[in-house]
Amino acid sequence: MELLDIARWQFGITTVYHFLMVPLTIGLGVLVAGMQTAWYRTGNPRYLKMTKFWGKLMLINFAMGVVTGIVQEFQFGMSWSAYSRFVGDVFGAPLAMEGLVAFFVESTFLGLWIFGWDRLSKGVHLACVWAFSLATVASAYFILAANSWMQHPVGVEVVDGTPRLNSIWAVLTNNTLLAAFPHTIFGCFAVAGAFLVGIAAWQLAKNHRGSSPEDEDRKVWHGSIRLGAWVGVVAFAGLAISGDFQAKLMFQQQPMKMASAEALCHSEAPAGFSVFAVGDVSRPDCESVKSVTVPYVLSALANGDLHSEVKGVQELLPEYQERFGTHYPDDPKLGSLAGQPVDYVPNLPATYWGFRFMIGFGAVAALGAVAVLWLTRRGRFPKGRYWAPLAIASIATPFLGNAFGWIFTELGRQPFVVAPNPDPSGIDGVWMYTASAVSSGVTAGEMLTSVIALTALYGVLAVVEIWLIAKFVRGGIEGVMPPKPKDRDPDDESLSFAY
Template identity: 50%
Template structure:
């Protein structure tokens, strides 16, 4: 394998691995803030215990996300130095603001939240978690703005002498039509992950340990499931808007996502295709007529460009080369993203149905839950275990689709991927770092999983409402 292929594998592995933690962080921190707000307003210790329980899960994930995210920065300089040199002037502003404003705000106020339970006034302490939550969203926006430049370059001028893109309009970069479509889609998808994690963990406790904190976990389960369903609808609506923007600025990606080789109007959407690996010669197809036209153009009979005509156009525009991405990867990751997200919503709806209050006996305070050894109980327990992984997988498949569908460009229309790799780094060096990082990440995954499972297994902590400490010399209290 050449250095380019190994570098791409390394960046793909580390990026997808890091992205496991991003949606959990963004989705869960807002739910923790909601739980703490409920405790602040009602004084109900159930919400305080849930805040500390899910807050600890959030902090474990947040720490791991920071550790894995740092690697991304180093890869730009080590394996992709020509790419970094080409986009550095454009990327410098949004990424610097992300680090200096969003991330510092997020981490600073999160630190105050962790150690300020007994030092800060309750309202001020509550404000800290909300500010940290807002920081995660701002951080996501600036990073997505930088990534959107790779999908649809705007706000720049080419310096031919220096051989790089130079920023001319910061506002154009920050209001790129791609980031305006991608940001809400990504945030809604993150909320799906946070809601699924909260609901799945709570449902597991409800089925396996109904004698312990059933009411509290039922509250968390229903909050998580409602969040999952509402954000799932938001993901679908924003995804429809994103598909239309993608068809406009990256028609080859849409064509590859459908395995569409010829221009069609109206164009059907393929639910499933069985045939040659590239989809050029299907043996069996399940299609929804006109749907792709609507997804891509907003009209039921609009024309969607195919791979062959776009290949001919790009060859004339950019010179000889293969401008189609890996069609099987693009086609199937697009569908796996949709399928995993839809299954998560179905599981969340089922959990809400299984615990609906109108089935409560007149004198009982708790819902009638199925026995864990019954058929319904076993399937509900399996759904609780699998549920957190479904929207997480959907997020990962969506990220792979977005980046693989842009190929062979690292910056669409400006810089081929093969031109962005570091010229002085050999295949052996990249392979060594790939093996080292993969092994390290495997260890970190085991540590993360162990910490999460141990925390989940312990259940809710004692309420222990914080008492204000007036002595400034007293040691800080760690509430988790």
């Protein structure tokens, strides 16, 4: 394998793995803050139990997210040093802001929240969890600001072939960012909602089958199911609306990505949305592809017009070649790609099916949430033998939807790591081939060794996280609530700092 391929595999594996932690932390953090707010306002111990239980699972996931996220920053210097030099002047500001939010605000207020039970006033303690949870959302905004600049560079000028930041405000108000941010946050809530539904359903099925609807612990789990399902429904509605806006921007900014997402090899007017394709979608001429399409939908998705033309891959290729050239620079740093023709068509199977898996898993999660709301109405709960395993399995659907969405977003941008701004009045010359971004001082063997080591390490971490979460899920509410006063030794202060 080429150095570039190995570097991309490494970044893809570690990034997708890390992003499994991120949406759950963000979504669950806000929900836990809401649960504690309900307890603060009502004094109902049910909400305290919910806060304690789901907060414990959030902390486990947050810790694992921190561990896996550290690798992301080191990769920029180890594997992608040329890329780091190119984007460094732009990324310095938003990533510094993210660092301040993540390592100062998040860690400070999370620590106060963990150790502040019974030490801080209820109002101050509540403010701590809200500060932490909102800081995770702000952190996501700054990270997305950097990623959105890669999709649509703004706010810079070119000095000696390198972009120099001249407007941080333009970077932080990039229209690509303003579309990506709500879409990402709604995805986080979809993950958190499914997490609540799956685990609470398992608890009811395994530990509270046949219990009275008035049982306090049953109310905790039933309330968690209802909350998770409502969050899932609202999140999917938000994903659909923000996704439509984001897709229209992508058709303008990265038309080749969206043409590839539809396996649209030739322009159509009006264009239909491909629901399912049969044949070899890897061929850019699509000669063997037969699609089941919904007429007019792609034109509406692209331009808000049922009859507008949508350009296909074959018509876009000459435009890309005319603007960016037909061959890579004859630079030894590019390895075997030096002087070779540039393939401006991204991996068609990955973009086509990634787009569909993103939408499909999201739709399954939403339908599941609607079904749960119906089945649990008025205090009811299904008693079928397959309910618990099915609910646990459903947790994976929004996780997979998020993962495939990012795979589509990043692979669809190829062969660029920084995609060009298509606006003729925009910034010319701000783009970078992925082949030019990889570190030239690293050998393929060294890169492969790091891929194997990190993959093995992440595999171990996955086992650890699943084991920890399973342990506390099995422990239920009793495993996270402090001992009752009559059970506590008055001379023992060891639990005074316990979460």
